[in-house]
Amino acid sequence: MTMKPQSPSYWQLSTPPFAGGERGRVEGECDVAVIGGGFTGLSAALELARGGASVMLLEAGRIASAASGRNGGQCNAGTAHDFGALASAHGLDLARKWYLAHVDAVETVGRIAAREGIDCDFARCGRAKLAAKPEHFPNLEAAYALLTKEVDPNVLLVGPGELSSEINAQGFHGALVQTTSAQLHPGKLALGLGEAAVRAGARIWENAPVEAMERTPAQGWKLTTPRGMVRARQVLVATGGNSPYPPFGWFRRRIVTVGSFVIATEPLSNNLSQHLFPTRRNYVTSRIVGNYFRLTADNRLIFGGRARFALSNPASDAKSGRVLEARMREMFPQLAQIGIAACWGGAIDLTADRLPRAGEHDGLFYAMGYSGHGVQMATAMGERMARVMGGDPAANPFADLSWPAIPGHLGKPWFLPMVGAWYRLQDWLH
Numbered sequence: 001m002t003m004k005p006q007s008p009s010y011w012q013l014s015t016p017p018f019a020g021g022e023r024g025r026v027e028g029e030c031d032v033a034v035i036g037g038g039f040t041g042l043s044a045a046l047e048l049a050r051g052g053a054s055v056m057l058l059e060a061g062r063i064a065s066a067a068s069g070r071n072g073g074q075c076n077a078g079t080a081h082d083f084g085a086l087a088s089a090h091g092l093d094l095a096r097k098w099y100l101a102h103v104d105a106v107e108t109v110g111r112i113a114a115r116e117g118i119d120c121d122f123a124r125c126g127r128a129k130l131a132a133k134p135e136h137f138p139n140l141e142a143a144y145a146l147l148t149k150e151v152d153p154n155v156l157l158v159g160p161g162e163l164s165s166e167i168n169a170q171g172f173h174g175a176l177v178q179t180t181s182a183q184l185h186p187g188k189l190a191l192g193l194g195e196a197a198v199r200a201g202a203r204i205w206e207n208a209p210v211e212a213m214e215r216t217p218a219q220g221w222k223l224t225t226p227r228g229m230v231r232a233r234q235v236l237v238a239t240g241g242n243s244p245y246p247p248f249g250w251f252r253r254r255i256v257t258v259g260s261f262v263i264a265t266e267p268l269s270n271n272l273s274q275h276l277f278p279t280r281r282n283y284v285t286s287r288i289v290g291n292y293f294r295l296t297a298d299n300r301l302i303f304g305g306r307a308r309f310a311l312s313n314p315a316s317d318a319k320s321g322r323v324l325e326a327r328m329r330e331m332f333p334q335l336a337q338i339g340i341a342a343c344w345g346g347a348i349d350l351t352a353d354r355l356p357r358a359g360e361h362d363g364l365f366y367a368m369g370y371s372g373h374g375v376q377m378a379t380a381m382g383e384r385m386a387r388v389m390g391g392d393p394a395a396n397p398f399a400d401l402s403w404p405a406i407p408g409h410l411g412k413p414w415f416l417p418m419v420g421a422w423y424r425l426q427d428w429l430h
């Protein structure tokens with residue numbers, strides 16, 4: 001099985017290649033094998049190695065070649081699902097615990113980057129959720145009241161009349177700002193995590209997909225790749241939800257993979273970026289099929305969204321890029337002449353309730369399903385799962401969540417076009 005080609009992201013184009021990988025065959029024994037070199041796997045490998053474990057990380061392609069190198073770089077506090085909806089479904093205590101785990105995850109990313117000297121443009125910029133219709137603003141007011149009362153004092157409400165202090169764009173009607181959210185360069189974070197893990201003693205093999213696994217009571221886990229095999233006492237599955245390889249079918253049936261697409265512009269002038277984005281926040285819109293965007297440290301606009309209900313491949317990315325470009329120029333007519341420097345897509349791993357899943361299944365540890373919030377959560381859950389594997393189960397805030405398979409879902413999301421049509425209808429109606 002070979003990995004499908006993908007258009008490179010702006011982050012991949014602007015990050016030096018990882019040079020710390022093992023060159024020889026995959027062989028040996030270790031305390032922990034980590035499968036997958038995205039944020040989850042790299043952060044876990046770093047923490048495990050810092051704790052004294054012998055660690056081997058096996059990555060199917062290059063490190064951060066999947067979602068971790070292809071995202072929007074928004075490192076937002078707060079759950080993927082609305083806090084009010086979570087509290088209604090699970091009660092206030094659990095909703096608070098999960099929300100605060102997301103807030104803490106942003107801290108974790110900042111702490112690891114500072115401790116390891118990772119220069120990844122980490123900046124506490126805050127996140128603004130923009131009301132895309134006048135009737136969405138009362139929802140933001142209600143969310144503001146609930147959040148400030150129950151869980152997060154670090155939110156601000158910006159009325160329609162004051163919005164130009166936050167952003168100068170067409171078609172928005174107020175904002176809810178979460179001020180502790182951050183942004184970063186995901187390529188540089190992943191590279192820095194990989195280098196730090198190697199410094200701490202972990203060994204990393206790229207182009208080493210795990211194609212088969214077996215476990216014996218005497219010898220523990222045996223993981224087979226085309227470059228050889230390793231034995232490990234414990235295994236962490238950090239593959240995201242759509243690993244196409246045979247051993248990961250149980251996870252594929254529990255996660256729906258949705259394509260998301262991104263464009264990066266050429267740098268904007270200082271004057272223009274200051275005028276359009278005076279507070280330089282992360283932005284998301286309140287539509288279900290909405291957009292997310294932010295500036296980079298060198299003033300490029302990173303503009304993403306679902307664009308089309310399709311999976312990512314170079315042709316699909318290009319089509320989606322044209323949809324995003326048109327939307328961006330409509331939102332910001334001042335960007336009519338700005339060039340597009342890169343266009344790419346990736347797979348977001350969604351759980352049915354948009355809460356991550358982490359724990360142990362059939363003797364395999366795992367963490368995934370961050371539902372579009374993995375820049376912070378994958379990095380934090382990698383560190384937390386290292387502690388769980390070292391004997392501290394309380395480090396996993398999602399341990400008690402059940403995880404049934406999604407009915408009718410065998411691993412390929414055949415139902416996406418219908419879901420897409422339903423979401424677009426909801427956006428049109430509400």
Ligand SMILES: Cc1cc2nc3c(=O)[nH]c(=O)nc-3n(C[C@H](O)[C@H](O)[C@H](O)COP(=O)(O)OP(=O)(O)OC[C@H]3O[C@@H](n4cnc5c(N)ncnc54)[C@H](O)[C@@H]3O)c2cc1C
Pocket residue numbers: 035036037038039040041058059060061062063064065066067068069070071072073074075076208209210211238239240241243244245260261262292304345346347348349367368370371372373374375376377378
């Ligand atoms: C377009 C896009 C935009 C996004 N924007 C944001 C955002 O702004 N903010 C945010 O918080 N989140 C965002 N996300 C989500 C976030 O990027 C992910 O949740 C996070 O990167 C997941 O990290 P991970 O390590 O769990 O998985 P991945 O990054 O997917 O890494 C898994 C790795 O496992 C490897 N692998 C798979 N199978 C095997 C195998 N059999 N053997 C060995 N290796 C294997 C893969 O090659 C891959 O490198 C976005 C995602 C996309 C796609």
